[in-house]
Amino acid sequence: MTNSMSKAVEVLKSFNPFVEEIDDREIKISLSNDKVISALDVLKSIGFSHLSLITCVDWIDDNQFELVYILFNWEDGGKILVSTRIDRSNPKFITVKELWPVARFYEREIHEFFGIEFEGNDDMRPLFLELWDEKPPMRKDFDPSKYSKEKFPDRKYEKDVIKEAKIFRGEING
Amino acid sequence: MGEVKLFFGPNHPGMHGNFSVHMYVEGDIVKRARPLPGFLHRGFEKLMERRYWLSNLALIPRICVPEPDINEACYAMGIEKIAKLDVPERAQWIRMIVLELARMANHLSAIGGVGGPIGLYTASHWGTADRDRILDIFEALTGARVYHMYIIPGGVRKNMTPQIEEMIWKVMDYIESRLDDYENLIFKNRILHSRLKGRLVLTREQALEMGVTGVGIRATGVEYDIRKVDPYLFYDKVEFEVPTATDADAFSRVYLKFKELSQSIKIIRQALEKMPQSDKVNVPISKGSALRHVVPKGMAYAHIESARGEFGFFVVSDGKNKPYRVAVRGASYPQGLYGIEKYLPGTRIEDVALWLATMDVCAPEIDR
């Protein structure tokens, strides 16, 4: 762990974080969701000023979304993954666009692909998709293959290559 | 004269890739601008969840077209972090060589790409022709010109033969000998100076606030390079400098790319010298079929310094044979979306294409 990371863990003690070490320059800090914004604020002020990515993981079995903020320290190369879990059935969180203005676009993307609302970020127009008519596509219960089959017709081949391959090689499933 | 609405792209010769900027102009001055990405959205992150760990190797190079190797490297490094794999030493050196070659290829096409918007087509022709020599190395090494699928979790796919090493030495000498011509044709050209110097300035505060990485931030005078700050592979074992500039304008950004070419040549030469001879270039990562390969539970973020800045993969595994979630941090995400909206107003129509070219806005990695 680099100096700045041990300092960060020290500073964040009061938030009762759950700290996991991924490798010697990367840790994951899990927090309850009311403490995330203030923790990010603290981390930004002690040198983790570069926001690499905001992303989301859909833990459908736990009925939760996990939001991950990846912060980077330009001084000694420490990376911190700040993670929190929010309810999947009514996904809502608070924006961090005041801390990092570029977060607006990451949040807009997450809203588009996962359907999470960010309070305070009013620009939630679709960014990548146009005239999307289904549930947010990155959710685990969305099946792109079915959608593709319905909407985009395939070319019909006279020879069923996959079937022949199966006869030749046997079933191929992980 | 009132405001006129203009659609800069997607079908526009000044556009790099398939991207669009909608803007209102008054005279030649841009008043408001809004990026419109999504023309290259293929749903990569979803598709990766549906494929096996190793069949994703065919998919990921397609995320960033000008420099595909960084995707493979990030993905492999992410998996190695989770699974705690030890990569053979020779494979690490080969990866470094491949990544630096890819950086050079991208810089050469970027220098050519600046030639397009300002009308210096000779620069485009030279840059693309010299990039082709690097693609020839890739073809000899990996069998493909553009999408290599060469760096795999646990090493690289195939060993580098002495003939290919010889070829790399030769091409490095050739490109080094061409650098003077580039300097004379492009970077001493006074019309080019008048087009680029002092235009599209992005100060250090603005760049840091926005999260710009790569030459965008190094043009403001700080040595922020992930190869130095957070060394991966063996970048801490080779000597190289991180060129910086203080003007923070379009010219210094292009010039830094040009300067990095000679640093990349230096790194590749050192790597070729220091690389140990060995036949072991990858660890067998699975027992039996590669499709049954399983990565233990965990998550990791691996990032590297691509030609355009910080490029990262966030990989989550739930211990099954497919990735649970992969998220990609495109290097040009901040400058391509936030930067266009915030910093293009006030510039001229001619500068829009230059912003895209000098900031290396790469549409496929924004859209994914």
Place this chain on the structure above:
Amino acid sequence: MKERTMWEQIADSLRSRSLWMLHYCTGCGAMELPPTMTARFDMERFGVAPMATPRQADIMLITGYLNTKTLRRVIYTYEQMADPKYVIGFGSCTINGGIYFDSYSTINRLDYYIPVDVYIAGCMPRPEAILEAFNYLMEKIRKGEADGWKRYKENYEWYKQNQIRSLGEVYVHDEFHE
């Protein structure tokens, strides 16, 4: 096929030797176009030159996968081009979806939406393959077989119906609303 008059034959042979290509990179295949255009392969020696606007272009290269958002623009662009116009489908993704066969945003088959004269297989096709495709297209034009633009007119209803089935709406909305 109808017999061509002499003027049509002359026109076709002129068209085959002066192909203006629309400068529109719809997908990642566009990465191999700069090498094709520039010093090493130099497609200008066959009379193929890039053009800035669809009005002046004769051929459109669909360079790779098309997602629905791009397909709308491609249909617009195709309909803006002046007859006779030709389309080259570039890479496996235009033939059957290629590696993105199960993607929720990319189409699987290009000739379902606009007529295609020549396909180039591969991902991505090498510059030699692109030049080969140009030469094949020239041959087809010279023989009068490249009639995609006529088919589009004759089967307009069918194409439109397919487009609407996949896209919902072909009309491109102006996104800049404030």
Place this chain on the structure above:
Amino acid sequence: MTAVYKAILNLVIAFFFVISLEGIARKITARIQRRIGPPWYQNFIDIFKALSKHPFSNGWIFDFGVLMALGGAIATAAIIPMGSTFWTPFPNTDNFFVIMYLFAVGSLGMAMGMVGSGSPWSAIGVSRALTQMLGYELPYLVVMSSVMYMYKTSSIHLLIEKQATNGWNLYVMPIGAIVAFISLIGMLGKKPFDIAVAPAEIASGPMAELSGKYMGLLQIMHAFSIFVEVGLFVDLFLGGGSLGWFLVKFIVVWVLATLISSVLPRFRIEQMLKFYWGVPLGLAFLNALFVLLGWTF
């Protein structure tokens, strides 16, 4: 009657000669970029192919503008003397002012038609083209007035005859000739002054909406314009000459302009104005002063 034959010959030579030269220019640029380049007759194929296509019209102003541009260029090309009094179709009307006015008809027709197409890129391109005209015409006209003042005539064929005894204007007033050549590059729309069509900035500018036949007509108009512009320069500064010499000088000027343009990037529009109204305009006035004082070679 001979005048009409001569005018027709003018146009025929202008058409075939200039379009071949354009093809050769493409070839030269290609060689500089280490390519092979298209065959020299490529531009003929391009034009006839464009004429064979089925274009879209954008209303009658658009159609009329294109025709007006072509008509203006043809009318001007028909009265340009080809190097000597014998090859002057209309010896009474080859006045410099007549040529300038007729030539402006073509430019205005193009501007009108292209704005009539309704594309914003065309409008921006036309406004750039007109601004650019303002840039290069000013030094050019100052130089031309000093030429006309010196020989006390504005008839082109008389100016050619005067040069035959007095020596080429290139030697008589070198500064003026250089300024005129710089203006000529601007008129030809070659780099670094191809701001009006700049593909990577404004998508071919004025031509954005031209399809098929219109594009072909515009290319023909462009060929005639090149004939007028370079032909005037040869007549006025290189002393004309017999038909063969005229064409040789034409080729030399054209190739020189091509070589310069192929290694230079493009100016921005406001830089171009500053450029023309700076050194070239100053030199043009200096040249005028020398002529007024009689300090010529």
